[in-house]
Amino acid sequence: MRIFEEKIVTLRQVRKKIFLLGFKSSYLAPRAQPGQFVNIYLQEKDVFLPRPFSIHKIESDIVYLLFKVRGKATQALADMAKGESLRICGPLGKKFDWLAMAKYKRVVLIGGGIGIAPLSFLGEKLSSLSSQKLLFVGAATKKELVVKKELRNYGFMVYTATLDGSAGEKGDIVSVFSRWLEKERIKGKDLCVFGCGPWGMAESLQRVERTYKIGKVWFSFERVIACGLGVCRGCAIETKSGYKLLCQQGPVFNLDEVVFA
Amino acid sequence: MLRVKISNHNFSSPLVLAAGTAGFGQELRGLVDFRKVGALTTKTITLKPRSGNPPPRIFEVDCGIINSIGLENKGLAWLVKKFSSLKKISTQIIVSFSSEDEAGFSIIASGLDKIEDLKFLEVNLSCPNVRKKALFAQSPRQTYRIIKDIRRKTDKFIIAKLSPEVTDIVAVARKALAAGADALSLVNTFFALRVDINTRRPFLGRNASGGLSGPAIKPLALYRTWQIYKSLRAPLIAGGGISNWQDALEFIICGATLVSIGTANFLNPQAGENIYEGLKNFCRRNKIDNIRELRGSLKV
Ligand SMILES: Cc1cc2nc3c(=O)[nH]c(=O)nc-3n(C[C@H](O)[C@H](O)[C@H](O)COP(=O)(O)OP(=O)(O)OC[C@H]3O[C@@H](n4cnc5c(N)ncnc54)[C@H](O)[C@@H]3O)c2cc1C
Numbered sequence: 001m002r003i004f005e006e007k008i009v010t011l012r013q014v015r016k017k018i019f020l021l022g023f024k025s026s027y028l029a030p031r032a033q034p035g036q037f038v039n040i041y042l043q044e045k046d047v048f049l050p051r052p053f054s055i056h057k058i059e060s061d062i063v064y065l066l067f068k069v070r071g072k073a074t075q076a077l078a079d080m081a082k083g084e085s086l087r088i089c090g091p092l093g094k095k096f097d098w099l100a101m102a103k104y105k106r107v108v109l110i111g112g113g114i115g116i117a118p119l120s121f122l123g124e125k126l127s128s129l130s131s132q133k134l135l136f137v138g139a140a141t142k143k144e145l146v147v148k149k150e151l152r153n154y155g156f157m158v159y160t161a162t163l164d165g166s167a168g169e170k171g172d173i174v175s176v177f178s179r180w181l182e183k184e185r186i187k188g189k190d191l192c193v194f195g196c197g198p199w200g201m202a203e204s205l206q207r208v209e210r211t212y213k214i215g216k217v218w219f220s221f222e223r224v225i226a227c228g229l230g231v232c233r234g235c236a237i238e239t240k241s242g243y244k245l246l247c248q249q250g251p252v253f254n255l256d257e258v259v260f261a
Numbered sequence: 262m263l264r265v266k267i268s269n270h271n272f273s274s275p276l277v278l279a280a281g282t283a284g285f286g287q288e289l290r291g292l293v294d295f296r297k298v299g300a301l302t303t304k305t306i307t308l309k310p311r312s313g314n315p316p317p318r319i320f321e322v323d324c325g326i327i328n329s330i331g332l333e334n335k336g337l338a339w340l341v342k343k344f345s346s347l348k349k350i351s352t353q354i355i356v357s358f359s360s361e362d363e364a365g366f367s368i369i370a371s372g373l374d375k376i377e378d379l380k381f382l383e384v385n386l387s388c389p390n391v392r393k394k395a396l397f398a399q400s401p402r403q404t405y406r407i408i409k410d411i412r413r414k415t416d417k418f419i420i421a422k423l424s425p426e427v428t429d430i431v432a433v434a435r436k437a438l439a440a441g442a443d444a445l446s447l448v449n450t451f452f453a454l455r456v457d458i459n460t461r462r463p464f465l466g467r468n469a470s471g472g473l474s475g476p477a478i479k480p481l482a483l484y485r486t487w488q489i490y491k492s493l494r495a496p497l498i499a500g501g502g503i504s505n506w507q508d509a510l511e512f513i514i515c516g517a518t519l520v521s522i523g524t525a526n527f528l529n530p531q532a533g534e535n536i537y538e539g540l541k542n543f544c545r546r547n548k549i550d551n552i553r554e555l556r557g558s559l560k561v
């Protein structure tokens with residue numbers, strides 16, 4: 001991992017409050033793996049701590065982030081322009097061992113809101129698997145729903161949902177997923193899932209995991225990151241085997257292991 | 262130009278990476294040029310491993326953060342085993358340690374005394390996230406007893422880390438020195454709290470409060486540095502909110518022999534190097550042969 005400065009080569013709005021940002025990095029592009037993230041330093045924009053973003057996808061030597069405007073840092077990023085420099089630290093976090101998904105008959109990716117961000121990169125790696133591949137994406141409204149067409153190209157069957165019913169099924173994406181399990185009479189043990197989204201989503205997905213005895217569920221979590229390097233011990237997540245650091249042992253955890261407060 | 266000496270110990274610069282903000286150094290290998298850093302203070306260790314406080318442990322506020330880490334660490338035995346590999350980074354290593362009870366301090370000190378290559382001990386009397394009771398550093402008498410007990414166990418260089426949360430910091434500082442501390446380190450974090458108005462819960466984990474650090478505390482820390490320096494002229498490792506070379510210089514002018522960089526390491530792991538270059542340029546521009554000429558030079 002390194003700290004480096006790179007110029008933004010693309011930055012455009014893709015949905016309501018959602019932006020795609022690309023920078024060239026011959027250092028990061030060949031090294032980053034699905035599950036990993038970068039820290040972006042934005043002190044010059046008056047943002048205090050660095051902010052973490054998943055690697056959304058990599059095309060030759062261009063690394064893309066997909067982010068949603070939530071507060072100061074993400075607004076500052078959205079307001080930047082092509083050609084401006086970013087100070088970046090990465091790759092951070094553990095590489096997700098996606099080959100572990102290969103032994104399941106069905107592979108499901110679930111993204112809640114901006115939780116879709118890391119799924120494209122992972123989906124690309126999974127494209128070679130012979131398993132059945134499904135993608136569940138949910139958002140609050142149609143305007144915020146991001147369905148990446150590249151995932152369709154990687155062989156994923158796509159299900160969508162919005163909270164207000166303006167696109168796809170009405171409801172939250174985990175309920176839609178569990179209804180699908182019910183309707184299709186899917187055997188849980190044949191299935192593995194990779195999810196990303198807010199904490200509440202993780203908690204309900206864990207309930208579904210236990211109800212349907214799903215083979216394996218991984219989840220990519222969010223926490224405030226101060227250093228990203230394992231020095232501050234600030235990013236702890238509670239698991240059955242004690243606290244674990246999101247920036248070192250995560251951000252992807254075995255969902256069944258995670259203890260919700 | 263930036264070399265500093267305290268008794269017979271040499272530091273390549275007056276910059277110290279503060280406890281809990283630079284791990285044990287190895288985490289930063291390749292990112293930080295340790296030759297420009299005078300010393301690295303380790304995360305505080307305790308006798309037994311500690312798993313730390315329930316998350317969330319960090320909350321960002323204007324110009325700072327509140328943390329409630331709770332001294333997560335692997336314990337004394339781990340450190341003793343690991344020390345020879347920690348030594349490989351090219352800077353002085355200060356081992357920080359603490360204990361929930363008074364008796365623990367001298368036990369750990371005996372353990373650390375056996376590490377031949379270890380020269381500096383920092384006694385953390387002031388962590389806001391461990392004890393429900395008052396901090397040791399809030400009592401001049403307890404401070405005295407603890408440092409005295411440690412002094413009996415070791416001849417190593419002892420640094421007492423003080424809390425800013427006291428009525429009279431000079432009184433505590435005086436007792437620490439009288440008990441045999443070789444230097445003082447200040448400030449540790451200030452007690453702090455932030456509340457989520459929707460849930461009426463604190464933003465940090467179950468412990469509610471935490472310790473405030475970062476630029477928000479700089480003027481408070483500077484004031485305390487000057488108070489101690491002007492009364493006691495003791496070697497001080499001072500800081501609190503330092504993020505650039507100008508901040509570091511302010512502390513030196515207020516009497517710091519070494520300055521500590523904490524939260525700034527999160528915002529920029531290379532903060533130490535940048536401050537080093539800034540101080541060097543300042544000295545060059547102003548024809549200052551050694552930074553110590555500025556120590557305690559506040560004109561009042
Ligand atoms: C490993 C990881 C990967 C992430 N990947 C993405 C991504 O690909 N796309 C995306 O849009 N978002 C991602 N996030 C979340 C993103 O980091 C936050 O949305 C961003 O930090 C918010 O900053 P802000 O100043 O705009 O908002 P703020 O006003 O600071 O906060 C808005 C929300 O973001 C959270 N937040 C604030 N500071 C931090 C911080 N330092 N670290 C983490 N969370 C924080 C807060 O809890 C709050 O809920 C990721 C988070 C993590 C931990």
Ligand SMILES: Cc1cc2nc3c(=O)[nH]c(=O)nc-3n(C[C@H](O)[C@H](O)[C@H](O)COP(=O)(O)O)c2cc1C
Nearest residue numbers: 279280281305328385448449474475501502523524
């Ligand atoms: C996340 C975090 C962890 C800390 N851990 C320790 C610790 O283990 N021991 C200690 O003596 N001080 C600890 N501190 C306090 C710092 O060493 C320093 O005294 C304080 O943060 C003030 O300096 P700053 O404003 O430059 O950060 C910690 C501070 C932070 C922010």
Ligand code: FES
Nearest residue numbers: 228230233235247
């Ligand atoms: S963010 Fe500092 S240890 Fe993970």
